[in-house]
Amino acid sequence: MAEFTEVAERVWVARYEWFDVNVTLVGGERGLLVVDTHGSAAAAREVVDDVRRLGAGEVVEVVNTHWHFDHTFGNDTFREAYGALPIHAHENARDELEKWGEQVKKRYDDAPEDPRHDDIMATRIVLPDHTFSSAKVLDLGDRAVELVHPGRGHTSGDLVVRVPDADVVLAGDLVEESSPPYFNDDSWPMDWPLSLDIVLGLLTPATVVVPGHGTPVDRDFVEEQRNTVGIVAETIRDLASRGVPVDQALEAGEWPWPREHLATAVRRGYEHLPRSQKRLPLI
Template sequence: MTVLHEIASGVHVLRHPVLDVNATLVVGGEAALVVDTLSTPGQAQDLLAAVRRVTHLPLVVVNTHHHFDHTFGNMVLAAEGAPIWGHEEAAALIGPAQRDRAVLEHPDLAADLACLTPVPPTRLVRTTAELDLGDRVVGLRHYGRGHSVGDLVTLVPDADVVIAGDLVEESGPPQFDDAYPLEWPDTLAALLLDLNPQTQVVPGHGAVVGPRFVTAQHEQLAALAWLIRDGDQDGAPAERVAAKSPFPQDMSMCAVKRGYVQLNMP
């Protein structure tokens, strides 16, 4: 049985075993917010059943970014009448092309992915928005580009919880396939300004963490960004720069190549 675990008053986290991805439920007085909807309709149905064991309030959805493992359950929650919020850049990237890429990259999920209809957010955020759940207001913030072009963070101030999506990764290193490695450190630095010493941070994947973990990941990302800048200035091959990275070399290679492209854009 898919189970939500309460980490603060009215804030529950589901850590799904497939890809170790998190979905979060925030319960208000008049509505409940679901942040991210997992990878497939079947996973989303299990998530919805877990949510309904906690609350029968009307639902609202937020997508932290466009990647399939956070958004491909949208169709299940949308069928419940839930409006879906997301960053405007993320919404533009959710569609059939993204589904076809996920089918190729995740053959173990291909049968469940191939026949689904991606549902993008229709309530769009550029920089900031507020959602009133009834006696509980949550904030949506785009601090900048990082893991993706449209990362959206959910703040639950009265519970001192921040839902960071893949801007923060706990169970594995940061992923750079669609990332902006030169901007990610500044985005995390801006997020850190809104954290208290006891803030609980829900990462996109893995266990709930605190500001010290986020600070350490920020320092690693900043170190990588400077390696990329120095490597570009010195004309160093990407392999040499990636070998010095605090992250695994194969992932760092992607970051270095993306950084080099960004530094040399006309």
């Protein structure tokens, strides 16, 4: 159980212990928009109970900020609870969930001792059915909500949700507060800073920014995190341009976060750099 806290007018956030993930509700005349649905059918049933306990209305739309299972595996539960809800996501997020969702279940199937094993295995993956490439607007009656794909970063299909009249932006995992941003095998570390530049362009000094994980933050926090992600990207670029081999780059570089957090970022960054920005490895 988690409490939904109102962070702006008719915008509520609940922070769940498993993965420290945030689920957000945006209220409008038509009902509630749910942003992210948690990581299993069972976990989402807890979210549905918390939504009903809040008593702010019925859910009428769902948004997935990206494909990762801790943000999407509750989709089926919300449809069971509220009917054939439209589920919105970036087109890449839909494709990635289709491509990799079952692999997540396979990992849990291979770990029967995991306390969430049964929950994950009992979850039916439901793909978003309303996708877009750049931007779209959702109509909640008396409130418009904007979905914006700022570019690749945490995944290739990240989106942010902007509620203009409340000056709120839901940033998904492009921004994280409770730990440094997480670089996965599907992350784009060289693009991430540029995507955060687009996000910063959506913010005012007073904007409430809800990260995918952790407490709400402000524009200054996002700008600082953008600059730190930028340091990671530029360090990778510098090492590659000097001919440092990828298997030596992690030890050779000076990093803003612990090295063990950045191994995947370095590998992915080297993979994504054009050949013109790489020198032959130093001998």
